Amino acid sequence: MRPETVAARGGRQTESVTRPLTPPIYQTNVFVFDDLATVDAVWEGERAGFVYGRFGTPNHAMLERMLATLEGAEAAVACASGMAASTAVCTAFLQAGDHLVAARDLYGSTTALLAAEGRRLGIETTFVDTTDIDHVRAALRPETRAVWVEALSNPLLRLADLDGLARALLPRGISLIVDASFASPAVLRPIEHGADLVIHSATKLLSGHGDVTAGIVAGPCGVVERVRASVIRLGASLGPFDAWLATRGLRTLYVRLERQCENALRLARWLESHPRVSRVYYPGLESHPQRALAVALVPTRAGAVVAFDLAGGRRAVETMMSRLALIEFAPSFGDVATTWSYPVATSHRGVPEADRRAAGVGEGLVRLSVGLEAVEDIIADLAGALAA
Numbered sequence: 001m002r003p004e005t006v007a008a009r010g011g012r013q014t015e016s017v018t019r020p021l022t023p024p025i026y027q028t029n030v031f032v033f034d035d036l037a038t039v040d041a042v043w044e045g046e047r048a049g050f051v052y053g054r055f056g057t058p059n060h061a062m063l064e065r066m067l068a069t070l071e072g073a074e075a076a077v078a079c080a081s082g083m084a085a086s087t088a089v090c091t092a093f094l095q096a097g098d099h100l101v102a103a104r105d106l107y108g109s110t111t112a113l114l115a116a117e118g119r120r121l122g123i124e125t126t127f128v129d130t131t132d133i134d135h136v137r138a139a140l141r142p143e144t145r146a147v148w149v150e151a152l153s154n155p156l157l158r159l160a161d162l163d164g165l166a167r168a169l170l171p172r173g174i175s176l177i178v179d180a181s182f183a184s185p186a187v188l189r190p191i192e193h194g195a196d197l198v199i200h201s202a203t204k205l206l207s208g209h210g211d212v213t214a215g216i217v218a219g220p221c222g223v224v225e226r227v228r229a230s231v232i233r234l235g236a237s238l239g240p241f242d243a244w245l246a247t248r249g250l251r252t253l254y255v256r257l258e259r260q261c262e263n264a265l266r267l268a269r270w271l272e273s274h275p276r277v278s279r280v281y282y283p284g285l286e287s288h289p290q291r292a293l294a295v296a297l298v299p300t301r302a303g304a305v306v307a308f309d310l311a312g313g314r315r316a317v318e319t320m321m322s323r324l325a326l327i328e329f330a331p332s333f334g335d336v337a338t339t340w341s342y343p344v345a346t347s348h349r350g351v352p353e354a355d356r357r358a359a360g361v362g363e364g365l366v367r368l369s370v371g372l373e374a375v376e377d378i379i380a381d382l383a384g385a386l387a388a
C-alpha cells in the first residue's frame with residue numbers, strides 16, 4: 001500500500017488475546033458490516049450490533065444496562081443532557097391536544113420546556129402542588145396523559161408521594177413520570193413506588209465528578225424504545241466519551257452516596273442547631289414537614305442536598321460567601337466536592353418574586369450539595385463563614 005492509503009486506512013485494528021478490564025471508548029461515529037444479512041439483522045434488532053453514532057455505541061449500551069438494572073427498570077436510554085431526556089420523553093409521549101399535570105416546583109428549565117415549548121406544540125400543562133394528591137386529582141382531565149414530578153424537589157427537598165400518586169393514576173391509565181436527579185437509585189428507586197418512567201440528569205449524582213453533561217431515561221422496554229426513537233430523531237444523542245465518563249462515575253455511586261448522605265445528615269443536624277440558621281430542609285431530619293413519607297421513601301439515605309435559611313437574608317448570604325474558604329459557589333449539585341448555590345440568583349432567577357416567595361424560596365435560602373470530604377472540615381468552613 002502506498003503511504004496515502006496507509007494514512008487513510010491504518011491504525012484501526014490490532015491483535016490481542018487479552019481484553020481491557022475497563023471498556024475502551026468507542027470513539028467512532030459509524031460501524032462496519034461484513035455482509036448484507038448482518039445489515040438486515042442488526043437494523044431489525046434481530047442481532048446485537050451497532051450502526052451509527054447517533055443511534056448508540058457500546059459505551060451507551062453499557063451505561064444504559066447498568067442504570068436500568070440499578071433502577072429496577074427493563075431498559076434505559078442515554079442522551080445528551082437531562083433536558084434532552086425530558087424533551088425526548090415529551091416528544092415520545094405527547095402530541096397536540098394532550099394535557100399534562102406537573103409539579104409547581106419542577107427544575108426551572110423543565111418548567112420552561114413544558115410551559116413554553118409545550119404551548120407551541122399544543123400541549124397544555126397545569127402546574128399544581130403535587131405533594132397534595134387532591135390537587136393532582138382535581139387537575140386531571142380526560143386528555144391528561146401524564147403527571148410529572150421530581151422525587152425530591154429543588155431546592156426545598158419536598159418529597160412526592162409516589163405510591164399515592166401511582167394509586168390515583170393507574171386506574172385512569174395516566175403515566176407517572178419522575179425526575180429522580182436529586183435522589184439517584186442509591187437513595188430512592190421510583191419504579192418500586194409505582195413510577196412508569198424515571199428521568200435523570202446524569203450530569204449530577206450519577207456521574208458525580210462534575211465532568212460530564214448527560215441524561216438518561218429508564219422504564220419499560222416499549223416506552224424506552226419510543227423515547228430512544230425520539231432521541232435519535234431529535235439528534236439529542238450523547239457522545240461515546242461522555243457515556244464512558246458517566247459509566248465510570250456510576251460505578252462508585254453507592255460508596256459516594258453512602259458517604260455524602262451521612263455527611264449531609266450530620267451537616268443538617270449541625271445547621272439546625274446554629275443560631276443564624278432559621279430553618280433547615282433535609283428529608284433525614286425529624287423536622288422535615290413530610291417526616292412519615294420521608295421514613296417510608298428514603299429510610300436509610302436521604303440525599304446529598306441540604307437547604308437552609310439564613311435569618312439575615314441576602315446580606316447574610318453575601319457575607320457567608322466572602323468568608324467561605326473551602327466550599328465553592330457552583331450552580332449545580334452532585335459533585336464529590338461540597339458546593340453551594342443560591343436559588344434566588346440561579347435556579348429560581350426567572351421566577352416572579354411573588355411566586356418564588358409563595359413557593360418558600362426566600363432571599364436567605366442556601367442550597368448545599370454535600371461531598372465526600374471529612375465532614376468536620378465542611379462544618380469548620382461553614383462555622384467560620386456564619387460566625388462573621
Ligand SMILES: *Cc1c(COP(=O)(O)O)cnc(C)c1O
Nearest residue numbers: 081082083107179181201203214
Ligand atoms: C440539572 C437538572 C435537570 C437538567 O439536567 P441537564 O443535565 O443540566 O440538562 C433536570 N432536572 C433536574 C432535577 C436537575 O437538577
